[in-house]
Amino acid sequence: MASAHSRMKCGEFRTTYEQDTTIFPTPLARRVAIVSVIFLLIAPSFLNPYFLNLGIQIGYFAIAALGLNIVVGFTGQISLGHAVFFGFGAFASAWLNNTTGLPVFFCIPLAGMMTMAVGLIVGIPAGRIKGLYLAIATLASQFILEDFFSRADWFTGGAYGAMANPFSLFGFEFDNDQRYFYVVLFYLVITFLFGTNLLRSRDGRAFIAVRDHYLSAEIMGINLTKYRILSFGIASFYAGVGGALFGHYLGFVSAEGFTIILSIQFLGMVIIGGLGSVMGTLLGTAFMVLLPELMEAGVGLVGHNAPGLTQALAYIKEMSIGLAIILFLIFEPDGLAHRWKMIKAYWKLYPFSY
């Protein structure tokens, strides 16, 4: 076996099924992941509040975006109503906590479960229709649930919105950004590990089979209806957990925040990150959260000379999101994850790229 080791590998080749289904493709990737989690653990002690806030935003959005990636990237279904599930999770967690007095720690996964139930109901059309028609059906669910938020006073507080208590565990309150960062990080690591693991399981492979060729998948004995609806359920669970974290972070949930614009942003995160890539979801979410901030910083730089730009900041942010989605789809349809792979491959083969 010594000879096998002496040959230098000029790429990443997988020769066994075990290698193909590990969570981390290479030992280096595992070490990098562990080191970055450790880095994030100590990050709150030196990050300034602005970046801490951005980190928390990236965290809860990434959880929801991973859910969307499971539907869109892995199962190949299109959902245009992810924002309402995110919102439902936020309301459900606040409602559970306010009415039953359960600790927030338990409310968050429970809210995820409630959202999953709603997602399964909304996903029922997915059993019958696909592609375009499904996209339009989810668009309808976006408007129907948004309407529900504004009229269900008992659940969402209607026009006044709902108060959400800060996250607490055994009487210890995670009420500032530094503490809450750990809460989000905890959920982020758990959900991402679960997400990666899902794809190694039978169900995950079934999702990918449904995406790649649903007819062949059906012939191989995969229950299409079950897996299509299941993927909606899992996605809603993730959205619910992300939304619940969002709600308890802001302390207040308003029915107006979960419009189709947010749904589009979620789709943007998934597409910019890379469809069907768990790591890409995180990259895409970071991109989507940082882009408006960059725009704000850019406008701030030239703002003294152009007051019109400062007034139009909200529009500029939206335009930049729309433009980023278009440019990525035209020039880098496989997203940041693919770009990252190309960079890695370049350095791995450097200087003999052929």
Add this chain to the structure above:
Amino acid sequence: MNYELLTQLIVNGLIVGTLYGVVAMCFVLIYKSTQIVNFAQGEFLLIGAWTCWALLVKFGLPFYIGFPITLVFMVFFGILLQMVVLRPMIGEPIISVIMVTIGLSMFFQSLMSWIFGGYAKSYPQVFETESINILGLQVQTAYVMSMVISVVIMIGFYYFFKYSKMGLAMRATAFDQQVAQSLGISVKKVFAASWAISAMVSAMAGVVVGMINGVSSALSFFGIKVFPVVILGGLDSIIGSIVGGLIIGVLENLAEFFDSQWLHLGNMYTIAPFYALVIILMIKPYGLFGTKDIERI
């Protein structure tokens, strides 16, 4: 029961319904010939209406000059959009194509709000009389004009597809792109033409709605309302889009009526079409006139 209100609402529904029908027709035109679902259809209305408004108010042009200039502008806009953004997307998966048009919609909506402000602005008076009396009902002149324009557009579409060379080429392309290409039809030209026509006709509808309600970013909601219409009528049926438009137009006004009389839920006008959409998708996903997709292995 308030019969007068009911008739008024049904008439309103029919008028708004023809407009929905026109916009849906433009949507179906693009879908049929290029297989692209255009989520930016509402933005065509918005851009058209704002362009016309700017020509009329900022440059002080009379309506009969400003309106044709708007239409010419929209033709070029549609062609440009197809060439720059949609052509690279040929052959990409459906999600990418949908997302590109969604991105376009987001981009243009905020661009228009940036340029023209977020508030509704009204058109200058185009007609001398505010409203005319038809069979005892007071109907706004702009409504009557919208009805006339819509019907003219529909008849125009009919003759265009039946007799003109371009129309026939479009139908051939919609039927089978490869066969059409091998018969010497320039598919590129057909694609560009369908976007151009769609943008132009949508802009007409946009100007009409702008005259009635004022121009604001709310116009782009027509692009969303078009989905219940096309699903009801069938995604690839021109006739279906007209019938669907009328039905949805009347339906939302009836929902409004029942709501105001008995239910008192509020917001039914906006939300009823989407309930209808879900129900149609569950029982008859290909709509009233849509071609049923038969899958062969």
